[in-house]
Amino acid sequence: MREEEIETAIKVVVVGNGAVGKSSMIQRYCKGIFTKDYKKTIGVDFLERQIEINCEDVRLMLWDTAGQEEFDAITKAYYRGAQACVLAFSSTDRDSFDAIQSWKKKVEDEVGELAMVLVQNKIDLEDEAVVQQEEGEELAKQLKLRFYRTSVKDNVNVDEVFKYLAEKYLQEINTVVEEEISPQKIGGPSFFTTQTNSTTNGKNSEKEKDGGTITLHPSKRRTQGKKNNFKCTLL
Numbered sequence: 209m210r211e212e213e214i215e216t217a218i219k220v221v222v223v224g225n226g227a228v229g230k231s232s233m234i235q236r237y238c239k240g241i242f243t244k245d246y247k248k249t250i251g252v253d254f255l256e257r258q259i260e261i262n263c264e265d266v267r268l269m270l271w272d273t274a275g276q277e278e279f280d281a282i283t284k285a286y287y288r289g290a291q292a293c294v295l296a297f298s299s300t301d302r303d304s305f306d307a308i309q310s311w312k313k314k315v316e317d318e319v320g321e322l323a324m325v326l327v328q329n330k331i332d333l334e335d336e337a338v339v340q341q342e343e344g345e346e347l348a349k350q351l352k353l354r355f356y357r358t359s360v361k362d363n364v365n366v367d368e369v370f371k372y373l374a375e376k377y378l379q380e381i382n383t384v385v386e387e388e389i390s391p392q393k394i395g396g397p398s399f400f401t402t403q404t405n406s407t408t409n410g411k412n413s414e415k416e417k418d419g420g421t422i423t424l425h426p427s428k429r430r431t432q433g434k435k436n437n438f439k440c441t442l443l
Contacts, residue, residue, distance in 0.1 A: 215258070216266050218292055222270060229296065229329040293324045295327065297326075299328055299330045299333060300336045301338070331359050344357065356368060
């Protein structure tokens with residue numbers, strides 16, 4: 209193993225109404241534990257986990273944000289710099305489902321477009337469900353998002369949610385890199401301007417295309433020695 213390696217760090221914010229299972233989802237993913245006792249998140253919490261995607265080391269930095277309106281001023285500050293987002297609602301909470309588009313707008317107002325996924329949690333509580341699978345699928349179709357149904361309690365599809373976001377973000381980075389090194393087209397009208405805003409831990413990468421600017425800020429950092437597969441930090 210090389211003494212010095214490079215890993216990609218991806219900031220992921222998990223948003224949604226209170227009590228939909230955001231904290232439990234992150235705890236399950238990073239620590240492999242589940243507790244059914246509900247404890248309201250005050251402001252934000254943070255955990256991280258290192259995984260490997262296509263032979264590339266990826267560190268997912270997961271930000272668990274409060275779902276109550278009184279914490280909006282705090283949580284919005286932590287959206288900035290996010291490169292991926294989980295929009296979560298509960299099968300047993302109709303209001304959390306109805307609020308998804310509002311949560312999506314809050315995040316995008318701060319950071320612009322980014323990798324997102326829609327998650328319907330607590331699918332194990334079928335007898336208490338007030339939101340059906342078909343409704344979640346339809347909303348995901350409207351928002352053009354990947355849709356996952358999860359049970360944090362039974363550990364169903366939790367890993368898949370975060371793996372998908374990591375793969376999607378890496379795919380976006382690779383697409384921009386490929387465009388930057390490909391032969392440039394000469395001439396032609398201008399049709400659009402696209403800009404992606406995200407936190408950078410290094411240099412920015414900008415590319416002029418069709419009269420517009422595509423801006424990508426991949427997060428890279430160097431680590432020394434062998435890295436653990438799981439590392440969790442709670443603030």
